[in-house]
Amino acid sequence: MSVLLTATDLSVSYGKVVAVHNIAIELPGSGIVTLIGANGAGKSTTLLSLMGVLPAKGKLMFDGIDITKSPVEERVEMGISLVSEKRDLFSSMSVEDNLRLGCYRRNRSHGGEALEEVFGRFPRLKERRRQLAATLSGGERQMLAMGRALMARPRLLMLDEPSLGLAPLIVRDIFRIVTDLRDSGIAILLVEQNARAALEVASAGYVMELGEITTHGPASELINDRRLIESYLGIG
């Protein structure tokens, strides 16, 4: 399978504190890869640095092009999108405005079609298109954040804890959408604290601990890794 993104020797520091230390990640052109690990392991930091929001050292290739020094907007233009942990919606703007801004940089000429597509995927958003983003429920906010990212028709979609703070039923919906997106051919990098759920939908996984990648491999192997489950549940 073709490789879409390669990160080598990636390090991110906040002042003197090194949050992510010399990690290597390789993402294929399709399917879900998941990044799991405990709170504070550096998962969100990794995603933010891949997006260019946080400056990183190391080397980053996307589709054969060196993007290590590219600013966020250029990465967006090339087809990388991130749904951040905080969703980062434009809360005082309408759902539709939020979505339309999603294709500000990429795919603007097909904005109308993309909007219909997103509304097709998330009918709830269509019902609420005139409502302010601030008035949405937690699940709808997550859908809006994902919808906004999809407006740009990204080639790589990075999702940071899409299930965070959502009720189990809604988590199920979100995961169904994530698998739909996978089946439509978008490459997805999924960060989840809900490790088992993430590994169930992913083809491969990386495990992070204290800013380093400690294990990686096919999801089917990781899901049966006893040590992994222990460190999550503290059994043993």
Place this chain on the structure above:
Amino acid sequence: MNTKSIPLLIALAALLAPYLPGVPLFWVSLLNFIGLAALVTLGLVVLTGVGGMTSFGQAAFVGISAYTTAVLSVKYGISPWLTLPVSILITTLAAFLIGLMTVRLSGHYLPLGTIAWGIAISYLFGNLEYLGRYNGISGVPPLSIGGVELIEGRQVYPVVWLFVTVAVIGTKNLLDSRAGRAMSVLRSGKTAAQAFGVNTTRTKLIVFVYAGVLAGLAGWLFAHIQRAVTPSAFGINAGIEYLLMAVVGGAGHVYGAIIGAAVVVLLKNQLQDILPLIFGQGGNFESIAFGALLILALIYARDGIWAAIDQRFSNRRRHINRDAKPLETAPAKQGDFALLKVEGLTKRFGGLVAVNGVGFEVKPGEILGLLGPNGAGKSTTFNLLTGVIPLTEGRIWIDGGRVDGKLPEEIAARGVARTFQHVKLAPEMSVLENVALGAHLRGRAGFVRGMLRLDREEEERIFAEAMRNLERTGLADDAFQLAGSLSLGASRMAEIARALCLAPNLLLLDEPAAGLRRFEKEELAKLLSSLRADGMGILLVEHDMEFVMGLTDRIVVLDFGTRIAEGTPTEIQRNPAVQEAYLGGVQ
């Protein structure tokens, strides 16, 4: 070279400079102006650099004092030395009244407020008939000592620099005292200060008045040296100039005030000579250079000149007297009763219920774990318990007394100490000083005792206590480091040491193991076990299951703000609801 001798040498050299043969009088009067500006800037250092309040309006206090003495001595013929206490009193009063409003302003509203009153007061000077409107008041008598009038620059010079020296010593003493530590932590936010019993509003007001009084001293001197007062000397531009001095010199350092004042006064003087020649016309062109200087300083050297010097010579060591009498501790009650009892705790943010009817108890000698996945409401619960945010419903007892609705400092006074999920240490203070803040409520010495150095015995006791707790947490070797240079693990331990300085009966820990390495977690667990053995009650909010399992006596699990389980660690591990909440699983 010994650090202490450097300022001393500089001071000595400066003191003698005017009396060296061949030093022109003009330079002496420049030195006098540097001294005056340094007094105001010193206040600004305490206000901005230490207390975190930026003021553009300090010139107004200089003006209030200068006008007071000018009116009294010119219109009523009162001797300058007699007007000094009156000027200071009036400035204090003005600073108190303006401060009452100003310290209540939050964030960037505060500096905006100082611009507002700075401008209003300077216009007031310029429009009051009584104060001579834009012409001001002239013919102010000079100072005199024993019948000798101090007219010439060399005569005034010792007076000015005596004032500066006294102010510098007093300020240094103050900053190195119990009250000073309370002021210094304000800059990094008020939550940590409040958690250890500091009344932040009152402390801010004291800082504000102190800065005003220093400006007032400068104003009184100014009136009698300049022999006239005009409103333009006290306008908003003058206020900004003082701020420029603080920024250039280094707003966080006492000596930064003197350096900043020297740089700006000398530069202004040179520019006033040179620029009109360059531009071929007269005018206040120095503002061009000052504007550029300010911007460049902010881009390239935000901490000022002194910070660069300080890094080289700084020595944060201090002598610890291990034989100091221990601070008093209220005897801890032992036995089977609830140190902390919570019933029906509820918090709603708008329509969102973050915490929903949660209840639990913590007994002495017990560790209770409060567990739950991200977003379960653990941190909100913690903030409700510590009084950081008001609760919507529910009751909280500590040691049998109701504390719901109480302020963080009142809760701290009941022997409750806490740590923070996002470490809140003042990064520019030493670890030891940070930890000593924990003993704030166990000391008495106030502002005046601190300035006059009458607090040494108590300080010894406080620092001995701080050191003891650093040893207990394994940080004794880092005591004199800057808190900002600690690793995350060490920072969390330092927060626990600070909490222990309060001699708490109840210790509340907010995710203490987050981001720690395995051996650090083991150290932490050992420490908490030994505290439990001493009879302390501990509430542990955690995400990390493994850490909690081995350590706690009982566990309460939250999910979506509701209590979903309670029991021993083993019971919790077997609980299907907990497994669902933690491991999830789509199907």
Place this chain on the structure above:
Amino acid sequence: MDSTITLFLLQDGLINGSIYALLAVAFVLLFAVTRIIFVAQGDFVAYGGLTFAALQQGSVPGSIWLLAGLGIIAGTLEFLRERRALTRPKVLGILAGDFVFPLTLTGVAILAAPQDMPYLFDMALALTLVVPMGPYIYRICFRPMASASVLVLLIASVGVHWLMIGLGLLFFGAEGYRAAPMFGANFALGPVPVSAQSLLVMGATLALLVGFYLFFGRTLAGKALMATAVNARGASLVGISPSFSGRTAFLMAAFVGAISGILIAPLTTLYYDSGFLIGLKGFVAAIVAGFASFPLAVAGAIAIGIAEAVSAFFASAFKEVIVFSLILPILIWRSIRAPHLEED
């Protein structure tokens, strides 16, 4: 106070209030997008008005040298910043935008100033000379400290104000200037004479405010700018570059300042330092709005204009004292209503 005086004060208050409203909107916009409380906003008023007055009188405005200087500095810094990633289009872009463009404008001004050009030409030229200074200033002073606190940015903006004041004195001298009005006519509104210029001020203000409303409400570019204000990281995630938004916001703020200056130049004598006080009144209105709401800012500005006119009538010496003392209670009210939560 009879009705004639009331009407007179109202008219006075409305004219001043209109200008304050424009400036207040600029303050709010700049703060929302860049977190900069731009104290130097008012200096654009003086620069705009005085540049216009100079062109009208047939003399070359000194502000052209600032424009050229800012362009060259900004361009040089850009070359230094991008030295590792310079491509041909980038080099050409910097050369065109930061060197050729300002120098051409400077040349045009030198050639055109002595000619007797039409009123509108002078207006347009004054605008094109002053407005680009906004983005240049942002790039030179503020972009290098984009991550600084609101406080540091505020102090830096005071530095910019000092620079502009000092240079303003150099360029325009210490005397005041007054431009000729666009229309000399006067009307009588009941017993009160109303000048056509003052109607122009109010009309232009209204048009600009409507323009802003449409820009932010109807266009994607306007919404993108607002998006940066609402959630800077969210904006950056959809590819809206924060520095582009910053430049745009400064462009608009400089435009608002300069046009305000050009509009009031025929109504009042402008000095090199007049802008600061005018700007501060707009600033008070922005504070009323908590630097967040445009309609509140406009309402506050009109109220300040009227309060100022009334206090000027009854206690003219204390006009400024009254206006600036009014800020404190407003600030306290603002602090209580929207306490800044400590960042966790």
